[in-house]
Amino acid sequence: MSEIYSVAMHQIVKKFGSVIANDHVDFRAKPGEIHALLGENGAGKSTMMCMLSGVYRPTSGEILIQGQQARIRSPKDAMKLGVGMVFQNFRLVQNLTAAENIVLGEASSFWRGPNWMKRKQEEIEALANRFGLGFPVDRPIWQLSVGEQQRVEIVKTLYRGADLIILDEPTSVLTPGEAEQLFETLFQMKADGKTVILTTHKLKEVMASSDRISVMRKGKLTHTIDKSDTNERELARLMVGKELAPPKPLASRPAGKPLLVVDQLDVFADHGRRALNQLQLTVHTGEIVGIAGVAGNGQSELAEVLTGLRAWRKGSITFNGKELRNGSVRDAIEAGISHVPENRMKSGLAGSLGAVDNLLFKSYRSKERSIFGFLRTGANRAWSQSLVEQFDVKTPSVDTPVRQLSGGNQQKLLFAREVHHDPLLMVAVHPTQGLDVGATEGVHRLLTQMRGEGKSVLLISEDLDEVMQLSDRILVIYNGQMVGELARGEASREQIGMYMAGVHDSGEEKAV
Ligand SMILES: Nc1ncnc2c1ncn2[C@@H]1O[C@H](COP(=O)(O)OP(=O)(O)O)[C@@H](O)[C@H]1O
Numbered sequence: 001m002s003e004i005y006s007v008a009m010h011q012i013v014k015k016f017g018s019v020i021a022n023d024h025v026d027f028r029a030k031p032g033e034i035h036a037l038l039g040e041n042g043a044g045k046s047t048m049m050c051m052l053s054g055v056y057r058p059t060s061g062e063i064l065i066q067g068q069q070a071r072i073r074s075p076k077d078a079m080k081l082g083v084g085m086v087f088q089n090f091r092l093v094q095n096l097t098a099a100e101n102i103v104l105g106e107a108s109s110f111w112r113g114p115n116w117m118k119r120k121q122e123e124i125e126a127l128a129n130r131f132g133l134g135f136p137v138d139r140p141i142w143q144l145s146v147g148e149q150q151r152v153e154i155v156k157t158l159y160r161g162a163d164l165i166i167l168d169e170p171t172s173v174l175t176p177g178e179a180e181q182l183f184e185t186l187f188q189m190k191a192d193g194k195t196v197i198l199t200t201h202k203l204k205e206v207m208a209s210s211d212r213i214s215v216m217r218k219g220k221l222t223h224t225i226d227k228s229d230t231n232e233r234e235l236a237r238l239m240v241g242k243e244l245a246p247p248k249p250l251a252s253r254p255a256g257k258p259l260l261v262v263d264q265l266d267v268f269a270d271h272g273r274r275a276l277n278q279l280q281l282t283v284h285t286g287e288i289v290g291i292a293g294v295a296g297n298g299q300s301e302l303a304e305v306l307t308g309l310r311a312w313r314k315g316s317i318t319f320n321g322k323e324l325r326n327g328s329v330r331d332a333i334e335a336g337i338s339h340v341p342e343n344r345m346k347s348g349l350a351g352s353l354g355a356v357d358n359l360l361f362k363s364y365r366s367k368e369r370s371i372f373g374f375l376r377t378g379a380n381r382a383w384s385q386s387l388v389e390q391f392d393v394k395t396p397s398v399d400t401p402v403r404q405l406s407g408g409n410q411q412k413l414l415f416a417r418e419v420h421h422d423p424l425l426m427v428a429v430h431p432t433q434g435l436d437v438g439a440t441e442g443v444h445r446l447l448t449q450m451r452g453e454g455k456s457v458l459l460i461s462e463d464l465d466e467v468m469q470l471s472d473r474i475l476v477i478y479n480g481q482m483v484g485e486l487a488r489g490e491a492s493r494e495q496i497g498m499y500m501a502g503v504h505d506s507g508e509e510k511a512v
């Protein structure tokens with residue numbers, strides 16, 4: 001008996017230079033199923049899906065759609081075959097409306113009658129509502145929340161007639177509540193006979209949404225299993241390749257004295273949008289404070305003002321009993337604030353330079369590192385070498401350009417620089433984003449070690465599990481304000497999720 005699959009990939013290989021992103025992958029999705037593609041960062045999930053959707057072409061191997069050999073050379077080809085993909089980074093035109101984005105390229109304005117757009121809007125609204133995907137169709141994209149933008153992307157694929165819908169890490173930009181709504185949408189698609197492929201590294205999500213699961217590791221697709229035959233623990237083992245020790249709970253203890261006090265802080269973002277709104281925040285010595293929230297609610301700006309990279313408009317920041325100077329990186333460093341930024345290659349490390357130079361960035365003025373303005377080259381090499389060893393950074397040499405290192409090793413190097421000169425506070429922004437499980441464990445160990453030494457950590461992260469595991473207190477940021485505070489142990493995912501969505505205990509959405 002031969003079954004017709006929605007998609008079958010045979011022995012797919014994809015190389016990027018010397019990197020083998022997909023290594024002889026065999027994959028099949030059945031019609032009307034939700035198929036999760038599970039794997040750690042870098043496993044090869046996005047690459048594989050990009051070949052289905054015509055963004056990349058395989059180095060070798062073949063793809064069958066509905067049993068027919070398919071030549072997918074562009075996203076347009078893929079669309080013709082009924083394959084639509086919702087990418088991690090949306091591809092919407094910001095100043096067009098949601099509806100305009102969806103019909104983009106459909107008919108030239110010459111052929112459109114006066115009521116054309118109105119009719120299209122109604123059509124789109126009806127389609128969206130059928131799948132529980134409401135959004136304001138007549139508003140420009142930039143006025144929509146990230147969750148709404150994702151809905152536009154999904155409706156775009158449905159509108160264009162996709163039978164196979166690929167979603168690449170769709171929940172990474174959603175609150176837990178929005179994620180649940182998304183799963184309802186996926187169930188509706190499935191009821192309609194559509195096939196859904198969902199890539200993720202989150203086990204809970206896989207168990208909550210999928211029918212079958214394929215596991216990828218290091219470019220290879222190693223297992224395909226029915227969800228009913230497996231569990232989270234087994235999936236974790238398959239994904240990582242080893243048994244994971246459950247994280248050790250932090251012992252709770254009384255907080256020290258206030259170290260960082262942020263009072264009534266107003267901050268504006270690059271385009272004049274208000275990013276922080278009379279923000280209040282206190283971090284005590286020896287505690288890890290976790291900031292949870294959906295991306296874009298002021299997290300980046302908060303990290304930037306605390307580390308001197310951005311000036312504030314009103315309010316004050318007191319650190320260790322002294323007022324910080326507004327917008328001075330130097331002052332922040334000298335006061336003892338260190339920073340692991342969200343984009344380690346953009347604002348943390350210089351990719352073309354080696355470990356030595358990157359480590360020197362913040363201490364080249366010190367007398368151990370330079371004398372009469374000249375760097376102590378030999379001593380600095382030895383010093384870098386010892387830091388690289390201490391922090392277990394795997395690099396061919398301390399001069400190898402750091403862009404050649406893996407994400408995990410880059411992050412370790414960054415931590416080495418930021419930790420070694422004994423900060424009082426570490427502002428760590430998405431410190432484990434893009435890292436594999438081993439490197440993530442290492443970062444978590446470093447942060448709890450700092451806490452053990454009486455230092456403080458402000459942990460800004462979109463990974464709720466990470467925030468819940470590490471923080472003594474969890475604050476939730478929404479629209480530039482702290483809207484909820486929960487102590488270790490009393491925080492439930494549901495409660496945090498409500499705050500993240502701007503919903504208060506009363507059940508009402510907070511007025512902006
Ligand atoms: N455009 C590219 N150029 C070079 N290497 C790439 C490119 N895209 C992905 N890779 C590499 O391929 C591997 C798989 O990446 P990816 O498919 O993005 O994994 P995942 O989506 O599972 O996180 C990684 O080692 C990544 O660095």
Ligand SMILES: [Mg+2]
Nearest residue numbers: 045046047168
């Ligand atoms: Mg990916």
